[in-house]
Amino acid sequence: MEDTVYTASPQRLQPYAQNPTQLVNFYYFRILIRANTVMDYQFKDIEQKWQQFWAENHTFKAEDNSTKPKYYVLDMFPYPSGAGLHVGHPLGYIASDIFARYKRLKGFNVLHPMGYDSFGLPAEQYAIQTGQHPALTTEANIATYRRQLDLIGFSFDWSREVRTSSPDYYKWTQWIFMQLFNAWYDKKADAAVSIDVLINHFETEGSAGIDAVCDDDVQSFTADEWRAMSHNDQQSELLKYRLTYLRESTVNWCPALGTVLANDEVKDGVSERGGYPVEQKKMMQWSMRITAYAERLLQGLDTIDWPEPLKEMQRNWIGKSTGASVKFSIENDTEKVIEVFTTRVDTIYGVTFVVLAPEHEYVAELTTPEQKAAIDAYITKTKKKSELDRMADTKTVSGAFTGSYVINPLNGVKVPIWIADYVLAGYGTGAVMAVPSGDQRDYLFAKYFNLPIIPILDSQNTEKEADPTKEGHYINSDIINGLEYKEATATVVAKLEEIGAGKAKINYRMRDAIFGRQRYWGEPVPVYFKDGLPYLIEESDLPLVLPEIDKYLPTESGEPPLGRAEGWSYKPHPNPPREGGLNEPTGKVSPTGGDLEGAGGYEYELSTMPGWAGSSWYWYRYMDAKNDKEFASKKAIEYWKDVDLYIGGSEHATGHLLYSRFWNKFLKDIGEVFVEEPFKKLINQGMIQGRSNFVYRLLDELGRGTNMFVSHGLTKQYNTSAIHVDVNIVENDVLDIKKFKAWRPEFADAEFILESGKYLCGVEVEKMSKRYYNVVNPDDIATRYGADTLRMYEMFLGPLEQSKPWNTNGIEGVFKFLRKFWKLFHNEQNQFSVTDGQPSKAELKSLHKIIRKVEEDVERFSFNTSVSSFMIAVNELTDLKCNNRDILQQMVIILSPYAPHICEELWSLLGNAPGTISYALYPKFNPEYLVEDEFAYPISINGKTKINLSISLSLDPPAVEQFVLASPDVQKYLDGKTPKKVIVVKGRIVNIVL
């Protein structure tokens, strides 16, 4: 208990100043009273005792061989940051723990594990500053997390703990990477297929008949040509098909962090972590061919029970659009064509120019000497604009003419080629066919540069702006004149295909995911290089362990930190033991076939995997966490199959949750796992925001701060400035002046202008963060009120999905409830005392109401409403002076998922074997106890309730109507009139229409 309990404010002590004996008495009584109240419900002892019991007895170890149905409840595992947990973090864990405990009571074999996503940037940034190895700080942070988690009484099966940064774990992350490297995506099979199949095909039939998701620049060759190729040429061709591949691509480079970032790690042109500027840069990078799965990732969303907003975010991110690609040949150039993607191919006769992104690869060649100055100037100008500026400035029209022209494939019309930064290099082909009559951006561009605007539909009005309508009949459009939209589109596509100038196409906004990070604290990529080409290391050499380095910084020559590792190179085995040809594409082209010259070994890949690698499959590792032969045994995967309930934050919508679905689909394709979607049901818990408190420093005439502070309600009368004050020295927005003076030396002599004898603080909702002094720590709450109170209060705060500010005001209500619950089992002297015998009707009614209510609430994740229902039940039982063993024993079971410690204690006081409550049977609801024979009908006149009348429920509606109309109380309202109509809904309402 807090020591402040024994202190008294100076004002309070004032009356005793003259009388020391009285003062002593004052303290004596305070302590006595305190001791009395502490005597009843000793949460501290109880909670410690049971937490220890659970740990020692492995109470929550999930069974691997069970005849019970399985249920898998998963939390998003945390990154163990140095700041520890604040009160917002456990919200989702508490909800999932209640659910897991509830499912156990319902007879399920529950898998409820926890672990740590322990690779990541903050530990490395800290290492750069302090020189401490990230493994050490991570270890220390994990210890803090574990201590904090244990305090809350979760029913995790800790025997299955995983840490992504542990070599036993990342061995399998590397292993999955290898499988991806050894696979390609066969569109015909619509699945990932072994690279051996592709090689086999090349050897027998060449590239003909392959329909793969691959790089754009793959070659066409016959089987003979393939066999004639050098080993290196074969390897670099294969790389264009692999699901993880190395390719020069435009990446988000963050100079401040010294690494590339994935698209989902960049927000508004700056890095999500740290907010550093990000620039586009071309780099050789590992990528994951997630685009191969775009359609399946999209379709799968319809089969899973996830929040609609989250699914919508993923759909958005995938960004499917249906249209056509069209090739425009270039005037005076027979080789090159400009390919565009359009969703309105029907508007092709309205094309009056073509626009390329300034970064488009043909820009230099297409620029005529006369236009070179203008184009160069424009490119320089756009390059100067940062990503942010470019996004912010969407109104200004800008661009430049290249001097070249393309030919419209359908009507042969010559139109100019422009460049403009409203065309994005990263979307579609980086080129658009501009139809100013139908597209507003094209329209503004045409107006600005005085280019023609051709209407193509008779219903189109292009006087003031573009008209994107699809209504009406086509005009100025040759082969589709007079047709309507649907027909016209089909006709144009058919014609384009016929003349080989285009085809129907589906485009996705999603890009392949960059997979390398130029950082230290991540999984090493299990790859070495020979002749500049990447090869996998032997599977038997896994895990490829992170080497020690002297500094966590890039090398002098700009290589990633791993470049500092001394003697870190790969030495293939002379006769490597191999199984299934994992490491080498074919026997013939083995890079490890003894042609290694010198003994220095080959250089490893120096970048590491991104943060999302380890989290993209971890739920499988929990199924069989100790397995050193496989990432999880087939048997375990077959039994646990998928996650039934996943709880976590929506901030992972387009990162973790998308990548996990991708890897899962891949693992399914190669037969390692059995389900298409890993997380059947997902719930986003809301964010807990901080609730900051402020004090108001009085300013003097010159605007300088004084040491006088004005209570919030009086600030209008004074000139003040607001200062954040630690929320832990404020209760119900009343400042604890004594603690405030002690908070910081500068406030030791502070003076106050009070209102009604109190200093009231101002309030604002902000992020929960150290710098706002609004962080509330679960440890403090648990110390003061206990874990059971903390658990129930977090649920009581409101619906799980809703974001809300943390406010400790009100926690007393939950604390009182638990004490009241405790008292049901104890007499005035706090001695355990229950009676045997038949429960009363009223007691049974209360019990069965709560049995049903909690069941319904938990099934729909409405935990806040069950907490109030528990309060109602305990209030009722207290009023009934209930201490019946039957009733109370069942109450204990129902409450145990919410408040497990107190329930364990009472369960064993009731004489049950310790620890068995976790696997007790949830009480069965019996509706008979809730049957009523009377109902107090609300009687309303014209829809407005006037009185209540108790009427037997055996009466049918006409009899009720008769009874009601005969009632003198109702007669009074009727005022002699005859009702036009009387509506009687049995057991609900009576409405009289006058």
Place this chain on the structure above:
RNA sequence: GCGGAAGUGGCGUAAUUGGUAGCCGCACCAGACUUAGGAUCUGGCGCCGCGAGGCGUGGGGGUUCGAGUCCCUUCUUCCGCACCA
């Protein structure tokens, strides 16, 4: 701009199918026990009104015997996306 979610007492919230709006808790007020309370118990507590009564779920309109709930419209807040061809 597009998409989504949400607006109910002083505060957090409840009302599962259209059927008594405000359950439960906090705060507040009054009382009891008390020399002494930050304990406990009892009662009160949407707004206006002495009362009878009236009004009331962001605003306006509609459907209905009956609307917090359904429909239209509008405002506000939060979240996501944003030159996507």
